[in-house]
Amino acid sequence: MKLTDEYIYKQPEKFKFIVLHLISVFEREIPELKLLYKWGVPYFYYKNKPFCYLAPNHKKGFVDAGFARGFQLKENQNSLVGEKRNTVKSLRYYNLEEIDNVVLLAVIREAVTLY
8 A cells, every 4th residue: 555545544534535535636637646645745746846735634623735836826815825834825624515626626727837
């Protein structure tokens, strides 16, 4: 079993389902993405460059889909979380039901144009 798969399947159910859903959306939208295990989390690479990581935060109860070039994104700013990060902005999900696939797909499509 790959490290990424092992990491995902060891997550509590709530986080596992969110991460698996996100992976399916990303891979359907951009088949060229490579899902690797980097910096302790699943991390999508596009054209051999960091694209987006999926990081569960057990303490605060969410999963961050952190886009490596998030601060270059122009659309959907009201949905993106920057906090005290220099380059990454993320879509943050507390449960599977709150994932808005329209926004998620729009962010993915805009982010891929930055590469």
